[in-house]
Amino acid sequence: MQALRSIEVDSESVIRAITPALDPTRHKGQAGNIAVIGGCREYTGAPYFAAISALKIGADLSHVFCTKNAAPVIKSYSPELIVHPVLEESYSVGEENKRSITSKVLAEVDKWMERFNCLVVGPGLGRDPFLLDCVSELVRHARQSNIPIVIDGDGLFLVTNNLDLVRGYPLAVLTPNVNEYKRLVQKVLSSEVNDVDAPKQLLSLAKKIGGVTILRKGNSDLVSDGDTVKSVSIYGSPRRCGGQGDILSGSVAVFLSWARQRMLAADSNSNLSCKNPTVLGCVAGSAILRKAASLAFLKKKRSTVTGDIIECLGQSLEDISPAS
């Protein structure tokens, strides 16, 4: 506990430092253009939660790249999102067409790639082998273009089984929950999760994957890039309804983009102890979700669902970093 207290970060200061001023001379896209890769026959809620959360935090544009049959459903949740029905699952693809379809999917996403400030890979992605092969290629393309990538859910399943996809990529963020973290530790460190010295283990894990950033979700959230470890324990809710991880991935994507802009700006002379935009993005995303979840819980108590928390994202950000 002593260790955790000493690494607790002032996450509200981080949010204030990286959230850009609203300036009427800026134009559409400059506050963030995010893409979520996910949504398949089985799952449609998760990519929606991630993409709409990005908008509610303040991104200008939010895209979803999903399978053809998931697209109409995700579109129906909200007209705010741009939903591309491009991915394919094995059951709808003959062996002889796999190559040409992969090329087509890559071409479709590549058309947009340079405009994205961050990808979120994994919410509701499913585990279809052909689809995951396609998404592996997408991750390689994003990496070549130096686009940050937040990886969650089934994206973590993919990456844990193929660590080279992210190894040594400083703009990769992994956001594992309890079970996903356990698998990652077993795979990378060949050991079990150590809760006694959690920060130290997280640090070695991030270092071992070549300095990717890992946000370990839990009662306290822990963030490390292999160089530093931060914890975020403020706010939070005891409600554990499914979908909160999707809010987090979409929020981290936006804050990470903002932190990166801020760090690249010449006039940046912030007093932040950490300058790594992926770590800052994780800290800010964690804090905003925890605050929104606590506000939603105050209103809805046990009946709180993920949509209620999303409705509180705006108020949470406004309380911490007022727009004017």
Place this chain on the structure above:
Amino acid sequence: MQALRSIEVDSESVIRAITPALDPTRHKGQAGNIAVIGGCREYTGAPYFAAISALKIGADLSHVFCTKNAAPVIKSYSPELIVHPVLEESYSVGEENKRSITSKVLAEVDKWMERFNCLVVGPGLGRDPFLLDCVSELVRHARQSNIPIVIDGDGLFLVTNNLDLVRGYPLAVLTPNVNEYKRLVQKVLSSEVNDVDAPKQLLSLAKKIGGVTILRKGNSDLVSDGDTVKSVSIYGSPRRCGGQGDILSGSVAVFLSWARQRMLAADSNSNLSCKNPTVLGCVAGSAILRKAASLAFLKKKRSTVTGDIIECLGQSLEDISPAS
């Protein structure tokens, strides 16, 4: 009337006794993971009402297993649900494929089975013979895995014609309305419904099916497991809009799961006169629906619809058992 008064249970105390404390160290799934089997070409509202009610009572995850064409519609009602398009109806299946399709459906559901705390079988299931054959197999699998099963609507049609599916299974709950109860009495007791001594008849009915729990819905709700009879008469609404039975089945599923956890816990020293989790789940589900229906009626009067009642589930639970 004398008889009914003496068996009226303090249902609010039951709710307080079985509702788990909200504890920040718990993780996703521990407050309940429910699956609804239902939803076909004709019906999509009923499985949605049952599944969303489970979340609003406080479950962490809520799944629906329905036919392929029902899935996009149910998904579009809410991104909070996980909807699996796996069931098939006769019109879309050739005779020669029935066996292989049944195996595929079972395999799809079995992948998830062990994670579910309770199944709800029947809301909007329809009566397609091939689909019902498949669902019979699902019920047998759930029973082998010792998963509680709440059976309503067309699930009761299935079970009334094949009582061996539930006979002697103490984790089965049947929730018949007036007509469904009449058919059940005719089939099992070879007699007509006796309203003069309703508790006694319900007791023999439950005993005759080997100790399943039956919630007989009515002006007063009656619950029996063949051993004891309880009545719930508090609150309630004169509005009889369709869909309230679906709220009840989803609510019973969650409370039953909580009661079972509580009864299995070593430190359980509750003063409850009845220790059967299926009876406790029925009593709690009945009371919460009756309270939510009364709150909704106060606001909406004759125009009250099922969605309005669902919106009052959270407040109803909070009034009886505050989250903090």
